[in-house]
Amino acid sequence: MSVHGAGDTRPVIHRNSLREQIAGALREEMMAGRLAAGRNFTVKEVAEMYGVSATPAREALVDLGAQGLLRTEHHRGFTVPELCWDDFLEIFESRVLITDSFHRQFATGRALPDLSRLEPLRRRADAAVRASRAGNLDVMVGCDRRFWQEVAALLGNRRIGEYLDWLRVQSWMFAARYLRELPSLAGVCWDGHPDLVDAIEAGDLVGAHRIICAYNLATVRMLAERAGRPLESVTVLGLLVEQVDGPEQAPPTAPPESGPEPQAPQPEFQSESQPGSPPEPGRSGRRSRAGDELGRELGRELGLGLGLVPQPRTVPYGRFGRRLPESPPEAPRGRPGPHRTPGR
Template identity: 45%
Template sequence: MPASGAVTRNTLRQQIADALRDEILAGRLQPGEEFTVKQIADQYGVSATPVREAMVDLSAQGLLDSDQHKGFRVHQFSVDDYRGMVEARSLIVDGVFRRIEERGEGQLPFGLTGPALVSVRRRAEEAARAARGGDLDILIGYDLRFWRELGALIANRYIADFLHRLRVQAWVFAVPFLRHDRDMLAWLWGGHEDLVDAITLGDVPAALSVIDAYNTHALRWADRLSAG
């Protein structure tokens, strides 16, 4: 019985963390917005313990800030923070792909069309369609899944988890700006399918070119924000 109770509580903790993360990504919880454990517990109709644990988890992921006297607030990332995220993921992904290229001999996942890559392609198609249509909520979900599944194919889980965390943070920063940008459609990157095509063909230089364009696009958007 104790083990079952622990599983139930951990599951609830994860469900609450996922729900709050979705609220932040959707922009319903704004950067700097404050709330208490009790408010969230009342909102979801649960006890305070799993809520507090969920908030601690999100704080460890950099999405919430803890205030001993006021509760928690949504972390407010700066444009410089965003540039740092882009630079970090650029360096890491570039290193992963170049290591695959150096190894040669058709290392996974290049040149393969297994079930995992088929799933990644499906995510890519949906993400690209959402980007073209300007559907931000759908794009965020598929974009995160796309990069998460792709990361699981080309890198060890520690790298994949770190990159996923960076991308969540980048979306948390970007969402409030994009939702109020009349030119939003021009700044939604949709090159997912091009990247999958390069991977399927085993063309590492082409894959690196797509990723370089992706990061350049993100930095141009950051420059636009800085310029007001």
């Protein structure tokens, strides 16, 4: 059995860095949907396909498995994972929140993008636009990925750039099956790459952030329509719409009815600067239990935690799901405790 079809062309693999070359070729095969979700293959098949020995082929497959891009099947080789809509939401929301945090960091002036990389970025943008307008998915995934790798390099944080690239690979793996169902991809995918480069070159960081948000908004709208999913399930949708359309596009709120002016909210805790002042009626120095419950319910509904980072949907048992054993109560002084043998 061969991983490719009869008429597919095999990518040229050079003898240097065989493991990285094979892993990169397989990664783009999955991004373009040529290796579809659920496809199973063995080390021998990959080695024969690229004309190499089993050792670099096995190392490449193990690397992809460690990245979560392949699933290891006992005695059956490796399988391309099937990503569902919930998986895509976690990937998409993580990507949006990271790029938004970098925009806020650049806005403070404490960190600015590295503008010395604009020339290769513009070349990547031109190649990505040509592939997008031609509708060639096999070429588009590689050009788009390399363009966003250059954009991430401007951030000056290698680990963040690698993490964003890992998220983008999985985004393409999810989107490829829906894009391949379309009769033509010409004009379907985003082609605003040169506009983003122009904004970065002009130092318009606000405009660059708006372009990225427009790209993310167009992506999630298209995939939600193709997957038959509601946009309301995207928790960062309001953030994207506000950045693209502006806060003035938000629906107006109804004016308050005439009546007594609302009073300012009272502090939740009693001030420590006035230790002698009595607490207010019906209020203690402890936090409101109803407020705590409301905050927990709101956090569960939004799926967000501290720092607006999406929380994992499952908690592994044995790490956080098991309560720690309680320590025995301390015995009063002067008498031996229940866990202590009295001396003779």
